[in-house]
Amino acid sequence: MKIEDLGYNEFFEKRRIENKLGDAEIGRVVAEHKERYIVKTPDGEFEAEITGNLRFSAARREDYPAVGDWVALNVYDADFAIIHAILPRLSVISRQAVGKFGEQQIIAANVDYAFILQAIDRDFNINRIERYMTICYSSKVNPIIVLTKTDLIPPDQLQEKVEYIRQRIKNIPVVTISNETKEGYESLINIIEKGKTYCMLGSSGVGKSSLANNLSGKSLMKTDTISDSTGKGRHVTSHRELLVLDNGGILIDNPGMREVGVVDATDGAAQVFDEISKFSMNCKFHDCTHTSEIGCAVLEALEKGEINNSAYENYLKIVKEKAFFETSVLEKKKKDKIFGRMLKEYHKKDIKGTRS
Ligand code: GDP
Ligand code: ZN
Numbered sequence: 001m002k003i004e005d006l007g008y009n010e011f012f013e014k015r016r017i018e019n020k021l022g023d024a025e026i027g028r029v030v031a032e033h034k035e036r037y038i039v040k041t042p043d044g045e046f047e048a049e050i051t052g053n054l055r056f057s058a059a060r061r062e063d064y065p066a067v068g069d070w071v072a073l074n075v076y077d078a079d080f081a082i083i084h085a086i087l088p089r090l091s092v093i094s095r096q097a098v099g100k101f102g103e104q105q106i107i108a109a110n111v112d113y114a115f116i117l118q119a120i121d122r123d124f125n126i127n128r129i130e131r132y133m134t135i136c137y138s139s140k141v142n143p144i145i146v147l148t149k150t151d152l153i154p155p156d157q158l159q160e161k162v163e164y165i166r167q168r169i170k171n172i173p174v175v176t177i178s179n180e181t182k183e184g185y186e187s188l189i190n191i192i193e194k195g196k197t198y199c200m201l202g203s204s205g206v207g208k209s210s211l212a213n214n215l216s217g218k219s220l221m222k223t224d225t226i227s228d229s230t231g232k233g234r235h236v237t238s239h240r241e242l243l244v245l246d247n248g249g250i251l252i253d254n255p256g257m258r259e260v261g262v263v264d265a266t267d268g269a270a271q272v273f274d275e276i277s278k279f280s281m282n283c284k285f286h287d288c289t290h291t292s293e294i295g296c297a298v299l300e301a302l303e304k305g306e307i308n309n310s311a312y313e314n315y316l317k318i319v320k321e322k323a324f325f326e327t328s329v330l331e332k333k334k335k336d337k338i339f340g341r342m343l344k345e346y347h348k349k350d351i352k353g354t355r356s
Contacts, residue, residue: 001042007110007197007250012070015087024072024085029065029109030242031254037065038240039073039081046081048073054084062094066106067241067254068197091140093199095260107256108199113142117202117211120161120176121152126168132201132261133172134318141199144173146188148207151178168277179210189215194248199257212253216243275307276315291316292345 006028016026027041037048050065058064065071070087091111094104116132118124129145136143145165150158158176165174173191177184192198200208241254276298280288284295293299301307
């Protein structure tokens with residue numbers, strides 16, 4: 001196995017050189033449990049801890065390694081290594097740390113794509129998809145929508161729902177699969193790129209475990225053996241949270257990921273898009289941004305108190321995140337300015353008391 005097979009690329013190589021980690025061995029964190037880590041390198045897998053130095057300088061949760069991180073380590077013997085640096089992250093999926101208000105807990109680092117899973121039968125909810133999309137955008141992760149359980153609805157209904165999603169959510173791949181019949185698996189496997197890292201987002205019961213099991217084939221079942229011909233690898237029994245799939249893609253599936261978006265999906269934010277899009281049908285302009293336009297039905301509804309203020313602000317934030325993700329750096333700056341002005345306008349209105 002080469003380090004590229006674990007997802008290493010020029011981005012991280014550049015960071016390694018910038019951080020003067022010339023001689024260190026580089027590995028990827030494949031599991032984490034209470035500040036103990038399993039790190040995979042081309043030589044095998046190692047149980048690892050962080051150096052005292054790293055621990056002392058760690059001010060926040062995100063200063064600790066997470067699954068998916070690239071770390072510099074010193075290997076001491078066949079079964080033990082010390083992590084002394086974390087390479088800068090390309091992307092971070094995090095959530096509010098339990099019991100620690102304001103602190104973020106990193107669920108996974110350096111994820112390229114997130115499969116947003118949703119079962120097509122019951123529980124199908126486009127707002128929730130969009131909510132997960134915003135998590136992706138703010139995490140710098142590319143979303144791919146995966147509709148599961150296609151075996152449970154008739155093909156024409158499936159087609160209808162897919163059309164509906166494609167109409168509302170543009171420029172994002174939509175794949176439909178059945179974990180039962182494996183229908184759609186070919187298309188899904190085709191879009192998985194070698195050396196890219198994937199994760200799964202979605203409510204409980206949508207088929208994440210089934211998909212992970214199916215994609216990884218035997219690798220999930222296989223008990224870990226000495227993983228390398230050099231014999232440096234060690235028999236570790238803990239559950240792997242980062243897997244290299246048969247087709248070369250890398251899948252992160254860890255328990256924390258299951259909690260991502262759960263809070264958001266239940267706090268009412270999921271309703272936001274639905275309400276706004278309902279009102280927006282009556283906006284005067286087809287391309288209304290619902291921020292300052294004359295004849296904007298959304299702003300009208302806001303004034304009448306038919307749309308909740310914080311829901312609206314949340315909507316603007318989501319739109320902003322989406323726009324940010326989709327535009328180049330240069331465009332970003334311009335948009336930020338315009339958006340800032342829009343927000344100012346909006347708040348000015350607020351002060352004048354035109355809204356309840
Ligand atoms: P998770 O909670 O997202 O990991 O979902 P699971 O993979 O555990 O699936 C939940 C339940 O749905 C299980 O009983 C699965 O057998 C079932 N399931 C998952 N995917 C499909 C599918 O594509 N079709 C059907 N009919 N059942 C599925
Ligand atoms: Zn409008």
